[in-house]
Amino acid sequence: MFKLWITIKKDVRILLRDKVGIALMFVMPILLVIVVTSIQNSTFQLVNKNKLPILISNQDTGDASKQLVSALSKIGMFKVLLTPDTKNEALIADAMHNKDAMLGVVIPKDFSAKVSAKSKHVAGKAMNSFGLEGDTTKNADANIDPLTIYYNPILQESLRLSVKGALQSALQMVESRETLRTLYYSINEKQLSEKLENEMLNNRTTINEVPVSKDGTRRTPNATQHNVPAWTIFAMFFVIMSLGGSVVREKVSGSFIRLKTLPTNYAVGLFSKQITYMGVTMLQALIIFSIGIWLFPFMNLPALNLPADIGALVITTLICGWCAVSYAICVGVFADTQEQANGFGAVSIVILAAVGGLMVPSFAMQGTFKSAANLSPMHWCLEAYYTLFLENGKLKDIAGNLIALFTITVIIQAVTYLGLKRKNLI
Amino acid sequence: MAIAETYAVNINDIEFGYPDNPEVSFTQLNLKIAKGERFGLFGPNGAGKTTLMNLMTGLLKVNKGSISLLGHDVNKHNNTVSKLFGFVPQDFSFYQELSPVENLEFFGAWSGLNKQQINQRIDELLDILGLDDVRNKQVQKFSGGMKRRVNLAIGVIHNPPVLFLDEPTVGVDVQTRHAIINYLKILNESGTTLIYTSHQLSEAEGLCEQVALLDDRKIITQGNIHSLLKEHQHNTLEELFIDLTGKEYRD
Structure with missing residues (x-):
């Protein structure tokens, strides 16, 4: 010893x-x-608290694009920054740099008109399937121009996929709302009330996040614990x-x-x-x-x-x-x-x-x-x-x-x- | 047991070769060093002095033959043999971050001394070797001569009956060399057998009584230094060395 x-x-x-x-x-x-x-x-706060700045160039003047912008704001993930109608890619990049946004979204011209036309077409098909008379011939070939997302290359793949998923969710909300309105009008020949519309669209199943633990406690992990x-x-x-x-x-x-x-x-x-x-x-x-x-x-x-x-x-x-x-x-x-x-x-x-x-x-x-x-x-x-x-x-x-x-x-x-x-x- | 009483080191017909360098090998090498001698082992670079010293201290093991130290086979009684000798390597083989006291405390414990013995030897050695004033300073700040003295002190902390010294004075000034050689003579007078290698042949003449000249892993001559000089008709060990080993570079 x-x-x-x-x-x-x-x-x-x-x-x-x-x-x-x-x-x-x-x-x-x-x-x-x-x-x-x-x-x-x-980084955790950027996504969960501070929100991710997203620059939107809305080239459309209709209602659907406004709904889309509003839906994006309500998702809670983004801080929406609107920029004037910008058609040039380089100018969007400049605008992204100037406004410190990692993402840019361009809503194409006639977006609202095309969403509306597509909704009427889908509603017409639905009417026909119910055995009612619906218009499916008009605007049958109406395709909505794609939304373009510009992103800073330093953005990680996983975050880009999350953003894409969030955008698709917002788009689906806008398109579903338009289709629902059209369908309701075709059947009832009157406008769908806002209350019913919200109930039909927003009555979704909520998701609870539960961290799994060995002893059944519910402590949310954070950057420190990791x-x-x-x-x-x-x-x-x-x-x-x-x-x-x-x-x-x-x-x-x-x-x-x-x-x-x-x-x-x-x-x-x-x-x-x-x-x-x-x-x-x-x-x-x-x-x-x-x-x-x-x-x-x-x-x-x-x-x-x-x-x-x-x-x-x-x-x-x-x-x-x-x-x-x-x-x-x-x-x-x-x-x-x-x-x-x-x-x-x-x-x-x-x-x-x-x-x-x-x-x-x-x-x-x-x-x-x-x-x-x-x-x-x-x-x-x-x-x-x-x-x-x-x-x-x-x-x-x-x-x-x-x-x-x-x-x-x-x-x-x-x-x-x-x-x-x-x-x-x- | 008669051998144990007579010889400090007895090398009998040893064979040795490095596994990765078979050219460096000893065959049928014999050497006897009597107890109490001041024995010098000399030879040009690459002659095999360090290898032979490593064999004598058990750091390397012979393939054939035997080496005994005070009657104990170095390869069979490692722990017993380890207490019988001290080793002062050419390198500063100690901890430069520590002070002389801390180094001696550690190596003293590993040499088998208890706390009281260690403290007593530390005081003695630091006093004799002129290191008392710097006993608690880190060795890395010392001069080469002071480091040599620390190296020597560690080798003799346990008062070994046999002391192996591999170039103990290399790179030191005249004063330190004198101090070290004088201390080695004092040790020898108290009964310690000295086995010493050096390239400082004039220094060796003043220290050693018996010498062996080693070249190409063979002992080319051995005996009393004065008898050898007389036999080969030379005045100095250096002349004898050059005569027997030649003038060519030997690295």
Whole structure:
């Protein structure tokens, strides 16, 4: 125990004197978690609260286009900005830039007339199907000119599809209203009252959004709940920037060789490094979670809610930290220089994070990438954290993830041992 | 056990080759170093001095033959043997982020000393090697000579009966060299066997009593330094060295 204690003291001293390493292990991840959460939160608010600015160039003067604009406003997703009749594409782009809108919609000339003609045609066909006399010949070929959507290329595919869906919904509302009015008039020879029209069109089934959780609670996830656990994992793996380099320095300086001549098993040295740096990973998690809980509300960010099963959270963090430390030692053993350890370490962590679902959710991945996610320890840790943070799961719910994470860690340790043997370091 | 009492190191018919570099190999190499000697192992670059030292300290394992240290086979009694020798490598093989005290504390513990023994040895060594004033300063800020003394102090923290030194004075000024050599002589007078390599042959003449010249992984001559100079009719070890190993570059 004396040797282990002295070795831990040595490792802690070296760690505390590595100012750059400390900055990389603590300051960088903290900045990352604050910046990414802030950005994602503002994106979340853009869609859900602030509304997406949309520029509409209405070249039509009829009633249907006005209804369309009104329907778009009522969807709640858009902040509608009207621009004068603009026929030139470049001018629309300019107008979009000037008004800071990511989207532009051009309603074509004669839109209302064509919607009306199409509605009469559809209503006539409906009348005929009822056995009544309806006019289907006139304007049978009436086709409504398409609406054109201009979008800023930086807009993500998923958001564009949402916008397109919302526009189609608004269009369908306008067309249905017109058809209903025409049909009603054909049957009753009087105008449909506004009250009945609204009842017929708006009496839709509402949709309730319910976040699924393991314990039945209904806590709505937010950017903080998603980002803090994810970037905490990233931070833990960032210990490679200090630990990987430290192992390389030991090799390059010849300390490893000297230790090999002493009557103490190098397992003591490895054990000490793991205890020391697991302490670092636990401290990182503690700091980042604390920032999420107490600092975020002062930054107008949602506060982090800790899972109900704190024990499971501690166990997950410990195993994830152990895996991160094992990986850092492994890279340090195989790297010949500190530059190699730092360069490979940083890039490999980003790749493991990307493959593991920290940047793109793994459920959205396809084929090979989905399988590759299973090889990333970050994936299993993230799954465990999400089960705890987003679904309020318990230890039994994440047992599978922890076993996978543990297995990967043991494999990394075995590879490290082989590397030490192969390089004649133990 | 008679061998154990007589020889600090006894190398018997060893064979060794690096798996990835079979050309660097020893065959049927024999060497005996008596207890209490100041033994110098010399040779041009690439002669095999460091490899032989690594074999003697158990860092490398022989393919055939045996090496015993104070009667213990180095490849079979690793933990017992480890307590019998100290090793001062050519590189600064310690933690530059730590102070001399912190380094000695760590290496002392790994050498099997308890806390009290460590503290006692730290005070002794830092005083003898002139490092007491900088005992708590980080070694990375030290001069080359001070680092050499820290390197040496770590090698002798556990008072080993045999001390291996791989170029312990390389890159230091005259004062530090004198201090180190004088300290090594004091150690030897107290019973420590010194096994030493260096390219500083004039320095070696002043320290060593027995020498072996190694070239191309073979011992080309060995014996008492004065007897060898007389036998080969040279005045200095350097002349003898050039005579036996040639003047060509040997990297």
